[in-house]
Amino acid sequence: MTRIQLSPADATTLAQDAFTAAGMPAALAASAARALVAAECDGLPSHGLARVPFYAAQMRTGKVVPDAAPRLERDGAVLRVDAGFGLAFAAIDAGASAARDVARELGVAVVCITHSHHFGVAGQAVEPFAREGLVALALSNSPAAMAPWGGNRALYGTNPIAFACPREGAAPLLIDLSLSHVARGKVMLAQKAGEPIPEGWALDAEGRPTTDADAAMAGTMVPAGGAKGAALALMVELLTAGLGGAQFAWQASSLFDDKGPPPDLAHMLLVLDPARFAPGFAERAEAMFAAIEAQDGARLPGVRRFADRATRADTIEIPQALHDTLRSLATT
Amino acid sequence: MTRIQLSPADATTLAQDAFTAAGMPAALAASAARALVAAECDGLPSHGLARVPFYAAQMRTGKVVPDAAPRLERDGAVLRVDAGFGLAFAAIDAGASAARDVARELGVAVVCITHSHHFGVAGQAVEPFAREGLVALALSNSPAAMAPWGGNRALYGTNPIAFACPREGAAPLLIDLSLSHVARGKVMLAQKAGEPIPEGWALDAEGRPTTDADAAMAGTMVPAGGAKGAALALMVELLTAGLGGAQFAWQASSLFDDKGPPPDLAHMLLVLDPARFAPGFAERAEAMFAAIEAQDGARLPGVRRFADRATRADTIEIPQALHDTLRSLATT
Numbered sequence: 176m177t178r179i180q181l182s183p184a185d186a187t188t189l190a191q192d193a194f195t196a197a198g199m200p201a202a203l204a205a206s207a208a209r210a211l212v213a214a215e216c217d218g219l220p221s222h223g224l225a226r227v228p229f230y231a232a233q234m235r236t237g238k239v240v241p242d243a244a245p246r247l248e249r250d251g252a253v254l255r256v257d258a259g260f261g262l263a264f265a266a267i268d269a270g271a272s273a274a275r276d277v278a279r280e281l282g283v284a285v286v287c288i289t290h291s292h293h294f295g296v297a298g299q300a301v302e303p304f305a306r307e308g309l310v311a312l313a314l315s316n317s318p319a320a321m322a323p324w325g326g327n328r329a330l331y332g333t334n335p336i337a338f339a340c341p342r343e344g345a346a347p348l349l350i351d352l353s354l355s356h357v358a359r360g361k362v363m364l365a366q367k368a369g370e371p372i373p374e375g376w377a378l379d380a381e382g383r384p385t386t387d388a389d390a391a392m393a394g395t396m397v398p399a400g401g402a403k404g405a406a407l408a409l410m411v412e413l414l415t416a417g418l419g420g421a422q423f424a425w426q427a428s429s430l431f432d433d434k435g436p437p438p439d440l441a442h443m444l445l446v447l448d449p450a451r452f453a454p455g456f457a458e459r460a461e462a463m464f465a466a467i468e469a470q471d472g473a474r475l476p477g478v479r480r481f482a483d484r485a486t487r488a489d490t491i492e493i494p495q496a497l498h499d500t501l502r503s504l505a506t507t
Numbered sequence: 508m509t510r511i512q513l514s515p516a517d518a519t520t521l522a523q524d525a526f527t528a529a530g531m532p533a534a535l536a537a538s539a540a541r542a543l544v545a546a547e548c549d550g551l552p553s554h555g556l557a558r559v560p561f562y563a564a565q566m567r568t569g570k571v572v573p574d575a576a577p578r579l580e581r582d583g584a585v586l587r588v589d590a591g592f593g594l595a596f597a598a599i600d601a602g603a604s605a606a607r608d609v610a611r612e613l614g615v616a617v618v619c620i621t622h623s624h625h626f627g628v629a630g631q632a633v634e635p636f637a638r639e640g641l642v643a644l645a646l647s648n649s650p651a652a653m654a655p656w657g658g659n660r661a662l663y664g665t666n667p668i669a670f671a672c673p674r675e676g677a678a679p680l681l682i683d684l685s686l687s688h689v690a691r692g693k694v695m696l697a698q699k700a701g702e703p704i705p706e707g708w709a710l711d712a713e714g715r716p717t718t719d720a721d722a723a724m725a726g727t728m729v730p731a732g733g734a735k736g737a738a739l740a741l742m743v744e745l746l747t748a749g750l751g752g753a754q755f756a757w758q759a760s761s762l763f764d765d766k767g768p769p770p771d772l773a774h775m776l777l778v779l780d781p782a783r784f785a786p787g788f789a790e791r792a793e794a795m796f797a798a799i800e801a802q803d804g805a806r807l808p809g810v811r812r813f814a815d816r817a818t819r820a821d822t823i824e825i826p827q828a829l830h831d832t833l834r835s836l837a838t839t
Contacts, residue, residue, distance in 0.1 A: 323802060327802065413670075419784065420786065470659065
């Protein structure tokens with residue numbers, strides 16, 4: 176597969192132009208383009224520019240409302256953000272900006288973002304807080320992929336959890352995981368290659384373990400930690416779509432076609448100001464991080480992502496075919 | 508093993524008397540006794556009356572400060588509770604009582620309980636909120652049991668996560684899990700019985716998978732979901748001991764002997780008022796619960812615990828030897 180190199184800035188312009196050509200106002204398009212290019216820079220192309228054609232197509236059919244401006248309401252320490260069935264990124268930005276102030280004022284802020292779309296890279300939603308000295312947790316639901324434990328029909332998304340903790344003089348501690356044992360994309364790749372999948376990845380449509388990729392795609396993903404991951408995924412559904420008034424995973428439409436109603440997903444951010452807790456948080460956290468790094472074979476969560484990012488500061492690489500598609504969309 | 512039946516009320520009096528005989532004021536002793544008996548009623552004897560002899564012994568050596576009255580400070584939406592190196596239960600009660608009001612006022616409350624002891628049954632800390640219409644999440648650290656992923660020395664506890672969601676006309680949805688794949692008690696039982704353990708439960712002191720129970724007890728527990736459970740356990744350490752100024756798992760002393768300094772563990776409660784989020788939360792949650800219950804083989808988290816509890820409303824059963832010990836402690 177031929178690949179093409181371009182700068183993150185050029186990639187951002189290209190994606191932004193593709194979105195504006197589909198009817199999105201420039202500021203919203205810039206926010207979305209930045210987030211998708213940031214995923215490319217972090218070595219997460221599944222959450223990157225490959226999404227642009229789907230989103231542009233969805234804007235043209237109204238599955239994504241291209242000019243939805245996020246509406247923010249504050250109520251105590253709660254920030255409600257209505258994404259208005261647009262993409263998630265501007266809504267996350269709006270909620271995050273307000274959450275900083277509320278967390279500084281009251282010690283904690285909870286942001287509930289509803290009527291939204293794909294969360295993007297969950298870590299992106301928490302990392303900026305940690306860079307300003309705040310601790311942040313992010314949760315999102317996503318379209319149906321996992322069954323309740325013991326069941327066979329998908330009711331929960333793979334529902335990411337991200338967490339960021341500030342460090343002095345170093346990149347934040349960054350945890351970013353989804354609640355399935357492995358990403359569904361791995362099963363898709365095996366299916367395309369006509370290969371079996373390892374045991375423990377997926378269940379068939381009857382809820383039985385399977386190593387057949389076709390059966391797995393017709394079935395459900397195994398939750399991380401079995402019943403425990405399924406329970407946490409349910410918790411995330413309730414804290415996001417439940418509180419937000421959005422669609423649960425099993426009610427949400429696909430992120431990858433332009434048919435049907437908006438996906439209507441929801442996200443939650445929890446932001447804490449460590450200055451409002453016991454003194455010495457930074458020193459204690461560093462003691463923990465040093466204890467982790469002292470062990471051969473162990474590393475701090477997030478370290479690999481930041482290393483990947485450093486190698487892509489000037490240049491990212493995308494498939495030629497995707498580049499052609501983006502150029503075509505940008506000039507439509 | 509001979510077992511003896513007694514009423515929850517009599518068991519509570521017995522435990523309370525054992526604690527007061529060790530120097531604990533009556534109100535604190537009552538709070539601790541109630542929590543331990545509630546664990547027995549829920550079919551969780553590992554968190555029940557078997558703890559009383561350890562705690563009484565620790566009060567006598569000062570590892571538990573018997574008359575530590577929790578000190579509570581409010582700062583915005585944050586409640587800091589200093590358990591003063593006493594048992595956890597009165598501190599949890601004090602934090603929970605204040606958190607209700609703060610969550611009603613500001614939509615969210617965060618309780619940080621520090622200088623504490625064993626959290627007890629994590630679900631107990633969240634269930635009362637759900638019975639009053641609030642959503643609650645609880646986290647605690649615990650003594651070292653799990654290594655960072657890829658490492659071999661235990662830095663994290665098995666760190667419970669509990670979550671409760673209100674239901675109209677039914678017991679709450681209750682999630683209560685620890686972040687190890689299985690409880691360490693299962694390895695201890697196998698060790699006592701001289702039996703091997705299944706693969707995937709534990710690692711030896713070099714971080715290698717083992718089925719030898721002795722090697723497992725000298726090593727670490729496998730996190731639920733592998734690297735993901737380890738990352739979540741780290742997150743819990745930072746949110747509890749990190750923010751609270753308590754000891755991380757690897758710094759905390761044993762809960763099961765009367766030697767050394769206090770364990771100095773920490774807990775966090777997050778309480779949300781669904782009335783401050785989108786209208787219709789209860790109806791949406793019920794739609795999710797109905798979808799779960801419609802699947803053969805699936806059930807709502809918490810259902811089994813409440814069923815167990817119903818069978819023990821009038822009578823619990825404890826080993827004769829434990830009963831003898833409690834009676835002896837109560838009359839010392």
